Amino acid sequence: MLxxxxxYLFIFSLALLAAFAPRAGLDLISYGxxxxxxxxxxxxxxAIRRSNQRLAAGRVKSSGQLMWNRLxxxxxxxxxxxxxxxxxxxxxxxxxxxxxxxxxxxxxxxSQGMSSAHWLGTDDLGRDIFSRTLFGIRVxxxxxxxAVVLNTLIGTVLGLIAGYYGGRTDSLIMRALEIWNSxxxxxxxxxxxxxxxxxxxxLILIVSLSNLMAFARIIRGSVLSVKEADYIAAARVIGxxxxxxxxxxxxxxxxxxxxxxxxxxxxxxxxxIAGLSFLGLGIQPPMPSLGGMLANGQQFxxxxxxxxxxxxxxxxxxxxxxxxxxxxxxxxxxxxxxx
Amino acid sequence: MLxxxxxxxxxxxxxxxxxSVIIFAILKLTPGDPAMILLxxxxxxxxxxxxxxxxxxxxxxxxxxLKMMQNFLSGELNSIYYRDNVxxxxxxxxxxxxxxxxxxxLLAVVISIPAGIISAVKRNSFFDYASMTTxxxxxxxxxxxxxxxxxxxFAVKLQWLPASGYGGPIYTVDGLKHVLLPAxxxxxxxxxxxxxxxxxxxxxxxxxxxxxxxRAKGVKESSVILVHAFRNALMPIxxxxxxxxxxxxAGAVLTETVFAWPGVGRLAVNAIFRRDEALVFxxxxxxxxxxxxxxxxxxxxxxxxxxxxRYE
Numbered sequence: 001m002l003x004x005x006x007x008y009l010f011i012f013s014l015a016l017l018a019a020f021a022p023r024a025g026l027d028l029i030s031y032g033x034x035x036x037x038x039x040x041x042x043x044x045x046x047a048i049r050r051s052n053q054r055l056a057a058g059r060v061k062s063s064g065q066l067m068w069n070r071l072x073x074x075x076x077x078x079x080x081x082x083x084x085x086x087x088x089x090x091x092x093x094x095x096x097x098x099x100x101x102x103x104x105x106x107x108x109x110x111s112q113g114m115s116s117a118h119w120l121g122t123d124d125l126g127r128d129i130f131s132r133t134l135f136g137i138r139v140x141x142x143x144x145x146x147a148v149v150l151n152t153l154i155g156t157v158l159g160l161i162a163g164y165y166g167g168r169t170d171s172l173i174m175r176a177l178e179i180w181n182s183x184x185x186x187x188x189x190x191x192x193x194x195x196x197x198x199x200x201x202x203l204i205l206i207v208s209l210s211n212l213m214a215f216a217r218i219i220r221g222s223v224l225s226v227k228e229a230d231y232i233a234a235a236r237v238i239g240x241x242x243x244x245x246x247x248x249x250x251x252x253x254x255x256x257x258x259x260x261x262x263x264x265x266x267x268x269x270x271x272x273i274a275g276l277s278f279l280g281l282g283i284q285p286p287m288p289s290l291g292g293m294l295a296n297g298q299q300f301x302x303x304x305x306x307x308x309x310x311x312x313x314x315x316x317x318x319x320x321x322x323x324x325x326x327x328x329x330x331x332x333x334x335x336x337x338x339x
Numbered sequence: 340m341l342x343x344x345x346x347x348x349x350x351x352x353x354x355x356x357x358x359s360v361i362i363f364a365i366l367k368l369t370p371g372d373p374a375m376i377l378l379x380x381x382x383x384x385x386x387x388x389x390x391x392x393x394x395x396x397x398x399x400x401x402x403x404x405l406k407m408m409q410n411f412l413s414g415e416l417n418s419i420y421y422r423d424n425v426x427x428x429x430x431x432x433x434x435x436x437x438x439x440x441x442x443x444x445l446l447a448v449v450i451s452i453p454a455g456i457i458s459a460v461k462r463n464s465f466f467d468y469a470s471m472t473t474x475x476x477x478x479x480x481x482x483x484x485x486x487x488x489x490x491x492x493f494a495v496k497l498q499w500l501p502a503s504g505y506g507g508p509i510y511t512v513d514g515l516k517h518v519l520l521p522a523x524x525x526x527x528x529x530x531x532x533x534x535x536x537x538x539x540x541x542x543x544x545x546x547x548x549x550x551x552x553x554r555a556k557g558v559k560e561s562s563v564i565l566v567h568a569f570r571n572a573l574m575p576i577x578x579x580x581x582x583x584x585x586x587x588x589a590g591a592v593l594t595e596t597v598f599a600w601p602g603v604g605r606l607a608v609n610a611i612f613r614r615d616e617a618l619v620f621x622x623x624x625x626x627x628x629x630x631x632x633x634x635x636x637x638x639x640x641x642x643x644x645x646x647x648x649r650y651e
Binding site: 074178182183184185187188190191193194195210211239267269271272274275278279280281287291294295297298301305308309311315316319320324335 | 354357358362363366367368369424475476478480481482483484487488490491495498543554583588589591592596598604607608610612616619620622623626627631634
């Protein structure tokens with residue numbers, strides 16, 4: 001069933017690839033990334049097919065399959081996943097599917113409602129809201145995912161070191177993180193922006209340093225519970241080095257809390273980025289961002305409600321889907337519910 | 340309890356010290372001549388020389404830090420925009436921020452805890468379903484979007500409440516009218532997560548044996564829920580409220596911006612645009628201290644409801 005769906009997704013992506021091939025030169029990086037995405041759907045479809053064959057041959061189900069089965073039964077999580085996939089496609093394909101240039105101003109059509117030329121109306125400078133939203137999604141997802149990946153990596157490494165080495169290293173790392181955590185994130189962001197100015201790179205840096213405590217604490221906890229196991233002692237006795245033990249034997253056992261935390265924090269991160277952009281501290285105009293569009297929309301609330309509602313609902317949908325999917329992941333990976 | 344309180348207060352000192360060092364160090368990263376930055380466009384050769392001396396700018400980092408703190412605490416650190424000392428400027432905006440924050444906290448607790456309890460007791464009912472759906476939207480919607488929607492609905496269309504601004508102290512009719520919308524918007528996220536936590540904590544507790552015992556003894560159902568179960572569910576709820584205080588701060592900065600609320604958060608953001616480093620330092624430091632104090636209060640309350648904590 002799942003294999004068929006993934007296979008259709010692959011065919012669909014392939015069709016899109018072919019359709020946009022003549023215009024690939026518009027944005028080669030996006031086109032390349034989309035090729036990669038298409039290839040990965042094929043790989044995924046093949047991998048699922050192989051595991052289904054093994055299943056049919058009477059082999060034991062892997063824990064990944066058990067997890068997936070639980071996740072697939074969760075309607076909310078599936079809804080979130082489908083919406084996220086749609087947004088991902090929209091984000092990658094924005095340069096090819098947007099009907100207008102997001103920066104192109106049309107002085108003959110200021111603050112207009114929905115029409116066939118501008119599907120979701122235009123803003124105060126006559127820019128097409130639908131195209132701007134597409135590019136806004138692209139920026140939000142791109143920066144959000146990058147920041148979460150960095151955040152997860154840094155937090156996980158700190159948690160691993162603290163939990164594995166224990167003693168003085170542990171208390172040093174955890175104290176430092178506690179102090180870092182005792183300054184509210186928004187104030188840190190304000191201080192860093194005041195010192196270094198705004199910009200996409202700084203935005204990613206700030207957001208990726210935001211949630212370290214939560215990651216490190218959870219990873220440290222699961223390392224502590226794994227560390228005392230006999231197989232770790234055995235690995236140490238036969239002389240395997242500490243870094244190898246961490247990477248080969250500890251990390252695989254901590255992977256589910258890491259995945260759950262990461263998927264739950266994507267929504268939160270996208271909210272934070274939108275919030276900073278709303279304040280004028282995040283993505284700078286004229287680059288379209290969902291938060292910036294809302295800040296602009298508030299000023300023209302009397303002329304056009306669409307200017308606020310479209311980016312607002314988009315943020316809501318993205319974050320809602322992330323939260324639904326994250327909740328689903330948490331329920332699916334919760335070992336207490338293992339059947 | 341007294342011992343515990345004193346111990347917690349002692350732990351405050353290194354944390355406050357470290358926070359001020361971090362904020363100072365971050366602002367030190369600003370490129371350019373620090374004396375020029377502190378003076379803004381008023382800089383003359385003479386003033387620059389005096390400022391370098393006043394802040395010990397030719398000395399090592401630690402001396403500079405101590406000088407900065409000395410100037411800050413004695414009220415000699417001046418904002419270049421307001422031409423007044425930073426503590427006075429920040430404190431003049433503190434009352435609106437605290438009014439907004441506490442009304443939001445109050446609204447959230449008053450609405451979400453009963454909602455969570457009812458959801459848990461009447462599990463899978465229409466009320467449970469409706470409040471959980473609302474809560475899910477509540478944690479997913481950006482505060483500034485709720486703010487804009489509420490302004491459009493209640494101020495532009497229905498014209499029940501003013502769209503923005505500060506109407507005076509909260510106990511006056513005008514002040515209350517002005518605080519209502521921003522407080523409601525700010526409490527939305529907090530409400531959502533508190534309702535979810537209250538529901539799940541109550542569901543966990545209700546399954547316990549001692550609840551069955553209480554029911555078997557013939558204790559009234561309302562007293563089983565509110566006295567026996569709720570007291571134990573209060574612990575995760577308090578932890579969650581504590582964790583949410585940081586979000587409340589972030590939300591407050593955004594809410595103040597949406598509603599043109601004259602609070603410290605908006606002051607700090609505007610200070611960035613005005614290149615007013617001294618004010619950024621003061622506002623961020625004072626807000627961080629308040630954040631730490633609020634967290635301490637939450638921890639102390641946790642100690643009151645959970646005796647185990649005190650004897651650790």
